[in-house]
Amino acid sequence: xxxxIIDESAVRASVMQEGLAQLGDxxxxxxxxxxxLVRRISEIDADIVLMDLGNPSRDVLEEYFAVSRVLARxxxxxxxxxxxxxxxxxxxxxxxxxxxxxxxxHRIRSILDLAIRRFHAFSRLQTELSxxxxxxxxxxxxxxxxxxxxxxxGLGEPEAYAELRxxxxxxxxxxxxxxxxxVTAHKxxxxxx
Amino acid sequence: MxxxxxxxxxxxxxxxxxxxxxxxxxxxxEGLSLELVKDVSWATxxxxxxxxxxxxxxxVAPLAIATTLGRGRPAQPLSAPFVLGLNGNxxxxxxxxxxxxxxEGALGDPVAVGAALREIAMERKAAGHPFCFGVVxxxxxxxxxxxxxxxxxxxxxxxxxEITTVPPPxxxxxxxxxxxxxxxxxxxxxxxxxxxxAGTIVLATAQVWRRGVEKVLAMRESVMESRRGEVEALIxxxxxxxRQFVDPEALVxxxxxxxxxxxxxxxxxxxxxALGDRLLLHKGGELIHFPDFMFQYREAANFPWVSxxxxxxxxxxxxxxxxxxxxxxxxxxRVFRPDVYRSALTGTDAPLPGASSKVEGSxxxxxxxxxxxxxxxxxxxxxxxxRIFDPHDLAGYLARxxxxx
Numbered sequence: 001x002x003x004x005i006i007d008e009s010a011v012r013a014s015v016m017q018e019g020l021a022q023l024g025d026x027x028x029x030x031x032x033x034x035x036x037l038v039r040r041i042s043e044i045d046a047d048i049v050l051m052d053l054g055n056p057s058r059d060v061l062e063e064y065f066a067v068s069r070v071l072a073r074x075x076x077x078x079x080x081x082x083x084x085x086x087x088x089x090x091x092x093x094x095x096x097x098x099x100x101x102x103x104x105x106h107r108i109r110s111i112l113d114l115a116i117r118r119f120h121a122f123s124r125l126q127t128e129l130s131x132x133x134x135x136x137x138x139x140x141x142x143x144x145x146x147x148x149x150x151x152x153x154g155l156g157e158p159e160a161y162a163e164l165r166x167x168x169x170x171x172x173x174x175x176x177x178x179x180x181x182x183v184t185a186h187k188x189x190x191x192x193x
Numbered sequence: 194m195x196x197x198x199x200x201x202x203x204x205x206x207x208x209x210x211x212x213x214x215x216x217x218x219x220x221x222x223e224g225l226s227l228e229l230v231k232d233v234s235w236a237t238x239x240x241x242x243x244x245x246x247x248x249x250x251x252x253v254a255p256l257a258i259a260t261t262l263g264r265g266r267p268a269q270p271l272s273a274p275f276v277l278g279l280n281g282n283x284x285x286x287x288x289x290x291x292x293x294x295x296x297e298g299a300l301g302d303p304v305a306v307g308a309a310l311r312e313i314a315m316e317r318k319a320a321g322h323p324f325c326f327g328v329v330x331x332x333x334x335x336x337x338x339x340x341x342x343x344x345x346x347x348x349x350x351x352x353x354x355e356i357t358t359v360p361p362p363x364x365x366x367x368x369x370x371x372x373x374x375x376x377x378x379x380x381x382x383x384x385x386x387x388x389x390x391a392g393t394i395v396l397a398t399a400q401v402w403r404r405g406v407e408k409v410l411a412m413r414e415s416v417m418e419s420r421r422g423e424v425e426a427l428i429x430x431x432x433x434x435x436r437q438f439v440d441p442e443a444l445v446x447x448x449x450x451x452x453x454x455x456x457x458x459x460x461x462x463x464x465x466x467a468l469g470d471r472l473l474l475h476k477g478g479e480l481i482h483f484p485d486f487m488f489q490y491r492e493a494a495n496f497p498w499v500s501x502x503x504x505x506x507x508x509x510x511x512x513x514x515x516x517x518x519x520x521x522x523x524x525x526x527r528v529f530r531p532d533v534y535r536s537a538l539t540g541t542d543a544p545l546p547g548a549s550s551k552v553e554g555s556x557x558x559x560x561x562x563x564x565x566x567x568x569x570x571x572x573x574x575x576x577x578x579x580r581i582f583d584p585h586d587l588a589g590y591l592a593r594x595x596x597x598x
Contacts, residue, residue, distance in 0.1 A: 063358035
């Protein structure tokens with residue numbers, strides 16, 4: 001079975017590829033380039049095409065499939081009336097599947113389920129990554145604010161931190177927000193950050 | 194107490210009405226809290242609508258009809274109780290080709306441009322390298338307007354040239370890279386191509402059909418029925434947004450709203466041009482004023498004339514090469530819902546036409562039509578070739594089509 005993954009995010013495509021490789025009897029092709037999409041997809045001659053919903057080329061691909069309906073192997077978006085839930089789940093996850101006409105529905109479903117899981121796994125990774133990044137940025141801001149207080153008011157580190165924390169509590173804000181304000185104010189009045 | 198209502202859209206200037214209804218608070222005043230869901234392909238806008246991620250969508254009118262008829266996807270009845278705008282698209286060619294078909298610094302005459310283009314198209318076809326147009330979707334008004342114009346100029350769209358799908362944001366790239374020779378797309382994408390020096394605007398689609406239906410507010414029929422009160426509230430909010438859209442004093446503010454990252458994320462100057470019916474045809478040229486380039490409000494522009502849906506169906510049959518089917522025509526006629534529009538706006542100052550259909554293309558001069566509030570004047574509504582579409586004779590219209598023979 002030949003599966004094509006079209007995704008402009010190379011990282012997500014490889015997360016998908018890795019997941020689908022578990023299926024064993026699959027040959028997997030990844031397309032991340034926008035140009036020449038139709039030519040590549042016709043060369044690959046896939047049984048199943050998986051594409052992320054945020055890809056602007058979906059209309060291009062669907063047009064190609066609509067035209068190719070006259071060919072020997074018509075391809076259409078996989079919509080199984082008996083299982084609207086699984087399609088809904090794929091839309092939720094952000095992936096669409098196109099399938100050669102007549103391909104066994106149960107096999108498609110297992111592939112689609114896997115694709116959905118990989119898409120969710122990827123977005124979890126992304127969320128974790130952005131949480132980690134914002135935590136890191138917050139820590140940097142707090143460190144900068146502490147240094148500013150230590151330099152301008154001659155405080156020691158624990159006192160500088162206590163000052164930030166007290167202000168945050170008084171104003172009902174997070175320490176990171178107060179730290180940001182300190183750093184911004186310091187920049188505005190001409191201090192080096 | 195406000196109710197949430199989500200609307201999918203593509204970042205195009207004609208997504209303006211839902212965006213403005215939200216930002217200016219018209220929806221909130223009607224008790225609706227709009228959530229606008231931006232996507233980058235019509236396929237995804239449609240999927241979200243069909244699987245209930247969104248309650249309604251900004252949609253190319255032919256796609257609402259195709260979905261109802263089950264073309265490309267299993268059939269799902271959609272309803273369009275409000276037209277989000279007429280026209281607003283243009284045809285842009287690579288500049289060296291534009292020079293050969295259109296006068297410099299002005300939009301050409303569609304017949305003359307078509308005749309000149311025909312020569313190029315035939316040369317290119319003979320040389321085995323056919324002229325290639327990009328349109329935004331197979332089931333788009335862009336595709337049908339372009340094809341109507343080409344066929345009317347003796348250029349067979351499927352035999353003499355190639356027409357391929359290009360997503361709007363990539364149109365300028367595709368022209369620049371030489372993947373296509375021309376594009377038919379909405380704003381700001383023609384202007385983006387012009388600014389990049391990738392092309393020259395030669396025609397506005399309003400020159401092909403002076404009052405051509407473009408985007409509609411589409412929703413699942415079942416949603417329209419089960420949330421009828423909210424849908425009517427939304428129609429009132431959109432109608433207020435339409436009136437505000439054409440207010441010259443609001444133009445700068447509206448352009449700035451549409452330009453925001455969460456909406457079009459585009460150059461505010463280009464958006465302002467489109468809203469003011471101004472076009473820069475080629476880089477370094479002068480802005481021209483083309484009245485009613487976009488048409489969002491006057492003459493009951495938002496009224497979903499059933500005859501407009503039927504005209505689109507006639508073009509769908511023509512280019513999908515499928516036979517006329519009376520059952521399908523009945524389904525198509527049910528997509529556009531003037532009854533819901535009337536019911537929503539009764540008691541407001543919006544003109545409500547008494548008829549639900551009209552002969553399209555029959556107005557070569559202004560004409561008064563009856564509405565519940567008295568007469569309104571409809572201006573020119575002509576097709577460029579003077580053909581007339583009588584919705585009561587759809588089959589006859591197709592049979593008389595010189596191209597089909």
